[in-house]
Amino acid sequence: MSNRAENIRPPEGVPISFEIASGGSRFGAQFLDILITFGGLLLLFIGLIWAGLIAASMLATLFLLLIFFIRVPYYIFSELVWNGRTLGKRIVKIRVISADGGRLTPHQIVARNLMKEVEVFMPATTLMSGTLESGWVGLALGGWMVGVLLVPLINKKHLRLGDMIAGTLVVDNPKAILLPDLAVRKSVQKPTFVFDASHLDVYGRYELQTLEEILRESPKSPQAIARISEVARTIQRKIDYVEQVLPTDYWDFLSEFYRQQREYLESRQLFGDARESKFHNKNKQE
Amino acid sequence: MTIRPTRNTDLIRSSRFRAEREAGWKKLETLLSWAERSGVGALRYEQVHELASLYRQAMNSLSVARSISMDKALLAYLEALCARAYLVVYAPQEGIRGAIWRLFSEGIPRAVRRSSLPLLIGFLAMVLGAVVGYVLYFQDPGWYFTFVPPEMSDGRAPGASVEYLRSTLFDDGGRNKETLGVFASFLFSHNTGIAIFIFALGIFVTLPSFVLTFYNGLLLGAFFAMYAEAGLAYEVFGWLSIHGVTELSAICLACAGGAQLGLAVLLPGNHTRRQALQIAGHDAVKLIILAGLMLIVAAMIEGFLRQLVQDTAIRLAIGWGVGLLWFLWLGFAGRRHNMPAEIEAQA
Numbered sequence: 001m002s003n004r005a006e007n008i009r010p011p012e013g014v015p016i017s018f019e020i021a022s023g024g025s026r027f028g029a030q031f032l033d034i035l036i037t038f039g040g041l042l043l044l045f046i047g048l049i050w051a052g053l054i055a056a057s058m059l060a061t062l063f064l065l066l067i068f069f070i071r072v073p074y075y076i077f078s079e080l081v082w083n084g085r086t087l088g089k090r091i092v093k094i095r096v097i098s099a100d101g102g103r104l105t106p107h108q109i110v111a112r113n114l115m116k117e118v119e120v121f122m123p124a125t126t127l128m129s130g131t132l133e134s135g136w137v138g139l140a141l142g143g144w145m146v147g148v149l150l151v152p153l154i155n156k157k158h159l160r161l162g163d164m165i166a167g168t169l170v171v172d173n174p175k176a177i178l179l180p181d182l183a184v185r186k187s188v189q190k191p192t193f194v195f196d197a198s199h200l201d202v203y204g205r206y207e208l209q210t211l212e213e214i215l216r217e218s219p220k221s222p223q224a225i226a227r228i229s230e231v232a233r234t235i236q237r238k239i240d241y242v243e244q245v246l247p248t249d250y251w252d253f254l255s256e257f258y259r260q261q262r263e264y265l266e267s268r269q270l271f272g273d274a275r276e277s278k279f280h281n282k283n284k285q286e
Numbered sequence: 287m288t289i290r291p292t293r294n295t296d297l298i299r300s301s302r303f304r305a306e307r308e309a310g311w312k313k314l315e316t317l318l319s320w321a322e323r324s325g326v327g328a329l330r331y332e333q334v335h336e337l338a339s340l341y342r343q344a345m346n347s348l349s350v351a352r353s354i355s356m357d358k359a360l361l362a363y364l365e366a367l368c369a370r371a372y373l374v375v376y377a378p379q380e381g382i383r384g385a386i387w388r389l390f391s392e393g394i395p396r397a398v399r400r401s402s403l404p405l406l407i408g409f410l411a412m413v414l415g416a417v418v419g420y421v422l423y424f425q426d427p428g429w430y431f432t433f434v435p436p437e438m439s440d441g442r443a444p445g446a447s448v449e450y451l452r453s454t455l456f457d458d459g460g461r462n463k464e465t466l467g468v469f470a471s472f473l474f475s476h477n478t479g480i481a482i483f484i485f486a487l488g489i490f491v492t493l494p495s496f497v498l499t500f501y502n503g504l505l506l507g508a509f510f511a512m513y514a515e516a517g518l519a520y521e522v523f524g525w526l527s528i529h530g531v532t533e534l535s536a537i538c539l540a541c542a543g544g545a546q547l548g549l550a551v552l553l554p555g556n557h558t559r560r561q562a563l564q565i566a567g568h569d570a571v572k573l574i575i576l577a578g579l580m581l582i583v584a585a586m587i588e589g590f591l592r593q594l595v596q597d598t599a600i601r602l603a604i605g606w607g608v609g610l611l612w613f614l615w616l617g618f619a620g621r622r623h624n625m626p627a628e629i630e631a632q633a
Binding site: 008010011012014016017018060061064065067068072080081083095097102103104105106107110111114115117118119122144161164165166167174175176177178179180181182183184205208209212213216259262263265266267269270 | 297298299300301304305308311312315342345346348349353354355356357358359360363365366367368369370372373376377378382385471472474475478479482483485486487489490547560563564567568570571574575
């Protein structure tokens with residue numbers, strides 16, 4: 001888990017963790033949304049004017065209403081309909097969730113998007129129009145806008161003011177990929193490598209899971225094979241495994257070691273002896 | 287649990303755990319991808335039923351796997367699977383129509399009746415502004431130019447002839463009926479922008495909302511004083527009333543919504559400031575929705591009716607009649623039986 005993980009406690013009581021969306025993807029989603037809404041509006045009106053079906057005054061009315069609609073209401077409606085995702089958020093694969101573990105309520109969606117007016121649109125239009133006032137009023141205004149823009153960057157969960165009021169989080173869409181279980185033997189045969197308790201006492205959970213990552217990919221290139229053999233030799237040395245291991249058997253040696261180490265650590269954990277890393281013995285002695 | 291083939295006894299405990307449950311997870315995954323693509327509504331009754339029970343099983347598996355398994359891939363998978371399922375199971379279930387009906391029949395009136403202090407702040411800002419603007423104008427008409435930006439005054443300045451001022455009140459400005467729609471939608475778009483702005487600024491300890499509303503009041507006071515000086519007080523009162531009762535109330539409501547947020551930051555009580563903001567947000571958001579609605583109505587009145595109705599008495603009747611309707615709705619809708627009577631907050 002990366003350090004961006006945030007635990008949510010659903011009503012079932014089992015915490016599940018979501019990855020907080022990065023500042024970059026949130027900015028990207030916002031940028032895309034603005035591009036889509038304003039670009040879409042522009043295209044629509046170019047089309048309408050070109051087709052010439054609607055009278056000019058109707059066109060102006062429509063334009064004013066749509067300009068209003070694509071600001072705050074667009075975000076409210078799209079997040080209501082797609083459960084916390086606007087078009088831009090769908091593209092960059094992030095979404096809004098409720099921080100309290102319940103469902104996302106209409107109130108939360110409305111609240112977080114109303115604040116968008118001061119947090120996004122106001123600074124953006126002021127910057128683009130370039131009509132920043134001079135003197136200390138302009139300075140105060142500019143400082144305040146920078147402050148508002150900085151809020152999501154300085155807090156750990158990247159919360160906007162709107163997120164704080166609504167109690168929402170913006171997270172990455174979870175992706176579920178089930179990789180094969182490495183502890184399942186491919187062929188049914190007697191284990192050629194046998195490790196006893198003294199061998200398995202050395203490492204902890206962290207080293208086991210690092211080994212798991214290494215074993216996910218069978219080595220193809222000479223460098224990868226060299227790395228595997230180095231890992232195997234290191235492990236052999238550290239656990240004082242005295243028997244001879246042939247270089248061609250390194251992969252099998254590591255797989256078998258992984259399986260037995262995992263079985264051992266899991267059963268230790270069931271007995272209340274959780275070993276986080278290879279320093280577990282030192283911690284106990286202190 | 288079915289009896290596993292003997293081969294499985296060869297597996298270590300956590301692998302056995304996984305082998306026994308994997309089929310269920312895969313099934314949940316297929317159901318989820320359907321639901322994510324075309325919504326839970328596309329699933330059949332049995333499928334939804336199955337989804338709910340598979341979700342609980344997966345949550346259970348996750349909880350157990352955390353304590354017995356060291357297979358990182360498995361944990362990451364279950365974590366993500368449960369997160370996906372959670373997002374589908376706990377999606378908003380209320381239809382948009384139901385939510386909107388509840389908002390208007392109960393939510394908004396109750397929120398208004400609950401927030402008497404912010405409403406007081408909102409209306410006080412406007413009234414104080416108006417009084418100050420009025421008094422200052424009579425001390426020195428030069429204040430008018432300080433308050434009213436030249437692009438807004440449109441020739442309506444102190445020293446303008448009475449005839450000209452009268453014509454601004456009773457002329458339809460040469461607009462035909464077609465352009466009235468444009469005018470109304472412009473007013474709506476513009477005023478709603480201001481209202482949302484006033485509201486959203488409230489989070490900075492109320493002050494900006496108060497100042498902006500106060501400024502609106504100043505404008506109003508100075509404007510009114512100028513017409514009063516020309517002996518047109520009654521006429522301008524009618525001209526302002528027809529839409530102003532609704533529009534200015536909406537601005538005050540937006541200010542009240544902002545004030546509610548500001549008060550939460552300023553005086554969070556026993557909560558943290560963030561919690562206080564969240565609690566205050568419930569009513570504040572309803573106030574701003576109400577303000578938006580009132581601004582739509584006000585824009586309609588201002589855009590069409592004010593130009594079409596030229597008689598001051600009728601203008602007054604329409605303006606204050608609509609005000610009374612707002613008051614009745616907000617004062618009496620969605621009341622529970624034994625709720626204490628609350629302070630009148632509507633102008």
